[in-house]
Amino acid sequence: MRITFSLQRFDPERDHAPHQEEFRLDVAWRSTTVLDALIRIRQEVDPTVAFRHSCRSAICGSCSMVINGRHTLACKTLIGPEIERHGPTITVAPMRNLPVLKDLAVRMEPFWQKVRAVTPWLEQAGGASSTAQAVLTKETRSHLHNVDACILCGACVSSCSSLEVSPGFLGPAALAKAYRFVADPRDGARSRRLTMLTQPDGVWDCTRCNMCVEVCPKDVQPMEAIVRLRRAAITDGLTDTIGARHITSFTEIVRQEGRLNEGRLPAQMLWRHPAALLAQLPLAIKMFVRGKVPLPWHPPLDSIRAIRRLFGRWGTPSSWTN
């Protein structure tokens, strides 16, 4: 079957901007992957087409790119389902949120810098007297299963909503890697790690859009790791960030009223940040005029006893303060 591949081309030595170039190829579409097709295009049509690849088995993580709008591995993407869903033209672009080197190859250095920044290795607990060995139990190992599966392909980074607007954000891959060590009982640097991860560009910059969970070829679920890091930070008493106060305030409002009250949340989150709170005021007035501000203190739901029973049973850390 004759398939059209529309590849994004960009040669920094010749081009001002990227452009699409079409290549037509007869392929056995049921058994051919997009990577197979790219290799054939380079061998048979144009040897200057640039892209990364190595294992062809979804293990090395080299051939991450954007295929028909989806951030994925070219070696894992069969042509058949693509043409069934999107017709006989397959569009291929380089990963996003990383600078393009040439055509479909991006510069990975910013990616590696962020992974290195989270010190992705076990650190020993402080003090020379620390000789006791921590044991990695079966249960903990199962807990680390998802984050250990990361092949550092960068698909999550390519898809990340926060990175699009804030390139300094550590990003889903580095944060999933950070969680792998925070959650490991053999690691002795949990406190230092969490302090670093709750700084600007850290865990509180994630917008929880689930893009990284959706695109990960190995089910690492980076956003879930970020959520766990946030919980770990709060549990360890790192509650003095607006991000942490979002969670503690939200939870406390639902405990008191049974529902979220948008009339209370900003005040409860931001009272220690008067400038930020004041900045909400003009909007709050406009919302009030249009009947969009609920009463600050709603009567709780009639069923609040049943709701508070669940709060009592599953609880929240007693160190929380509001």
Place this chain on the structure above:
Amino acid sequence: MRYAFFPGCVAQGACPELYQSTMVVARHFGIELIELRQASCCGAGVLKEASPALALSLNARTLGMAQHRGLPLLTICGTCQGVLSSVKRELDEQSALRETINASIEQEDERYRGGLEIKHLLWAMLEDLGLDRLKAAVARPLTGLQVAPFYGCYILRPSGDLKHDDPFHPDSLEAVITALGATPIDYEGRIKCCGFPILLEKAEMAARMSGENLVDAKTHGADCLVTPCPLCHMSLDIYQQRAEQAMGRSIGLPILHFPQLVGLALGYSPKELGMARHLVSTSKVLQKIGVG
């Protein structure tokens, strides 16, 4: 058509016009909504960050309430839909976890036995009402109106929990927009994040996120944007002025709730649909379809 109805906090708080327009549309089609007045907040993913078991149990209780009434659950908020769908998958797949969670719920008739159907109004329109009935009910075709569909994250991702639209190429909003006589516009931002979850803690990032999507929609010729998620509505409507500041340009794009767009095509007045509650004026949309 009869559903247990979970309106969510925002439709009863900062976006009462969503609740109002839902009631108008439901009444029009004779859809019976049995509201779960004693259900708690779904947690919007935030409660889960505090305690996963707490979030599971509160939502299991909501699912149990619908199940006890023998009805599928209807949502009108993309975020509620996403959170409840994830809870459903987790509790449906793990019976031991379901039992543990149920044991913490006091009332027998609020425990969840698994297998409940949870539907957003958008999907109910497509699957239960059907496009033919919707088309037949259009009294004021929205001809010439260019509408930017904006899905919001939680109604699309993770697709394993939602099992409805293709998360990168969804088409359910487009199908309804077309049925109403309007023209859906195609732009990258339609599947992206509105920035709402970090609106208060990372205001500049959130403004940039919503701003990029709004400008994208506007550049592609949108007269208005429609969303099935009231959290997206808050970010894109209430905070649009901040997005304009972040982008350094005026945008002025009216943001409609999903049932408001349907209600307009059914012939209801802007007042009946609560259009005056928006911060970004909807007058240009109304002029274009010959209302007001």
